[in-house]
Amino acid sequence: MMKFLPEALRSRHFKIYFIGNIFSYHAVQIFIFAESWIVHELNKTPEALGMLGLYASLPTIIFNVFGGAVADRFNKKLLVSMSQIFQAIIFIIFAYSYANGHLEYWHVYIIAAIISFSTAFELPAKMSYFPSLLDRTNLSSGVVVDLFAWQGTRVIAPLIAGFIFAVYGGSFALLCSSLLILIFIILFNTTKPLYNPKKPIDGNPISDAFDGLKYIYQNKPMLVLLSLSFLVYLSGYAYLNMLPYIGVQIFKVGSKGTGLLMTAAGIGSVLPTIIFAKSGIPNKRLGVCLSMLFSGFFLILFAGSSILYQYIPLAAIIILIIGFANSLYATSVMSAIQIHVSEEFRGRVVGIFIMSFSFMSLGSLWVGTLGGFLDKVLLTEHFGVLISLMFGGVILLFAGIIMYLFNTSLKKI
Secondary structure: OHHHOOHHHHOHHHHHHHHHHHHHHHHHHHHHHHHHHHHHHHOOOHHHHHHHHHHHHHHHHHHHHHHHHHHHHOOHHHHHHHHHHHHHHHHHHHHHHHHOOOOOHHHHHHHHHHHHHHHHHHHHHHHHHHHHHOOHHHHHHHHHHHHHHHHHHHHHHHHHHHHHHHHOOHHHHHHHHHHHHHHHHHHHOOOOOOOOOOOOOOOOHHHHHHHHHHHHHHOHHHHHHHHHHHHHHHHHOHHHHHHHHHHHHHOOOOHHHHHHHHHHHHHHHHHHHHHOOOOOOOOHHHHHHHHHHHHHHHHHHHHHHHHHOOOHHHHHHHHHHHHHHHHHHHHHHHHHHHHHOOHHHHHHHHHHHHHHHHHHHHHHHHHHHHHHHHHHHHOOOOOHHHHHHHHHHHHHHHHHHHHHHHOOHHHHO
């Protein structure tokens, strides 16, 4: 049976890390659902969800480079454990406040910002730690398997979150998130790396951060990939954070229906990680460019069909395809980065890539704000958000075509 497993899962300690990450990522996905749902429950405007995206992303954007430098200099396992314990405590406080009716919608912004700050230190440490559990020959497989843990939870976690919210309430869902984090911490601390990366001796995390930026600037394929990632997550991922608004205001469904739409995105996103888990993506340049093209095209199709029909089975199918394309992009880029980056700069480069994730939340700011403005100008009701999503799709579609036809540096990956 071992021969059918991805190469990375033949490592005992990586396997433990992978199982623990499934628990951790379920906790994160439930929290993402909770913060979006509760904000929309307390303030039903698209601008409110847009502002949530700003607060959920800005601390990560500001501190991620520094977080990557800290990860390269200090104990990664300790950094991850401390960050996760801190997040579990915040989830408990969130659950208590919501259960007792103490929350205003702007309180959720503060909670999102605190979690975002913690993530700026946790994720660079975590994603630069797991390569040390693997032989270099299995690293490409390890990247895909690690992404499978994240993408796979997107299949089940939104449904779980929607069900728990409907039956037991949001506070119970947040307490479940805290418990899942504690399980991850226990499993994570049983792993042992195959090697200990060399840590900087001179300097400090601030100078380390600038050295990391200099390294990226001098490495053109890395610079292009990271620059593209900011564009992709800003333009093409905002629909995820806007799904509570789209589900309730346009499709007229509750938490279960919204969870179904988010699960469709999760099913699509997990497929590339299954297909390429064995040995990784062979042509990463093609994966990057095609994923952008298809993400853009089907995002336009999703927005247009939702304006015309409001037929949720069709929307779920299109979202599934978008999720597939999004995941293909993330898998291609992360594989290229983890394979080609110098070990000395791994935490800092991964930190920059993770910073681009935050632009997904930041994207919901411009989509929500522009959507509300378009509703007023065009005298439409709720469709401005979908028109805004179309703009993002057009940007992605043309970016994918241009990068494949005219950019030469990606051929090196």
